[in-house]
Amino acid sequence: xNSVTQMEGPVTLSEEAFLTINCTYTATxxxxxFWYVQYPGEGLQLLLKATKADxxxxxxxxxxxxxxxxxxxxxxxxxxxxxxxxxxxxxxxSGTSYGKLTFGQGTIxxxxx
Amino acid sequence: DGxxxxxxxxxxxxxxxxxxxxxxxxxNHDAMYWYRQDPGQGLRLIYYSQIVNDxxxxxxxxxxxxxxxxxxxxxxxxxSAQKNPTAFYLCASSIGDSLQETQYFGxxxxxxxx
Numbered sequence: 001x002n003s004v005t006q007m008e009g010p011v012t013l014s015e016e017a018f019l020t021i022n023c024t025y026t027a028t029x030x031x032x033x034f035w036y037v038q039y040p041g042e043g044l045q046l047l048l049k050a051t052k053a054d055x056x057x058x059x060x061x062x063x064x065x066x067x068x069x070x071x072x073x074x075x076x077x078x079x080x081x082x083x084x085x086x087x088x089x090x091x092x093x094s095g096t097s098y099g100k101l102t103f104g105q106g107t108i109x110x111x112x113x
Numbered sequence: 114d115g116x117x118x119x120x121x122x123x124x125x126x127x128x129x130x131x132x133x134x135x136x137x138x139x140x141n142h143d144a145m146y147w148y149r150q151d152p153g154q155g156l157r158l159i160y161y162s163q164i165v166n167d168x169x170x171x172x173x174x175x176x177x178x179x180x181x182x183x184x185x186x187x188x189x190x191x192x193s194a195q196k197n198p199t200a201f202y203l204c205a206s207s208i209g210d211s212l213q214e215t216q217y218f219g220x221x222x223x224x225x226x227x
Binding site: 004031032034036041042043044045046049051089091093094095099100101102103104105106 | 117119144146148153154155156157158161163171172203205207210212213214215216217218219220221
């Protein structure tokens, strides 16, 4: 079946530090990959997505590249801000999963001034 | 403004009681979904609907029921058969159900058992 594995958290960084959150997946076929962000007490917001191998998704300074050879979709940002503090979820949709998103367990990011 | 609304924000359930969570969207999306989020975990799919008057069970449908009588609305009922209902419930929608479609999420309803 499909699965998503994210790096263990929580992650604590100082403002302007470089961020990497690792995400690897197992899926049948060629899935689409997503990063969602959740702020405290809120729903999920799409951060970025990639729908085929070697695609790079980007938004608000965040980037992730769909690497089929390593089945990975790592999230990066060059300089984090306090406002980036949130929970980040990696997710996938595959053709065999009737449209559902399969999520990783989430990574808590805290950025200090 | 287009979006997804969920109500109420907090809901309390007594033992043996059925409760219904509301989800409304004005995005003209065909597909709608219900997910459950437990602390420290990712989301799990409860039910989904690709079109009006049709819905399918997800991975954890036991103890839940849904209806899809209107395109804009996809209410979820948590029945007394759901023995561990305390969780954060998220509704989502997408234009269609293809692989590349983005799912957009509502703000969620937190259900607590008294």
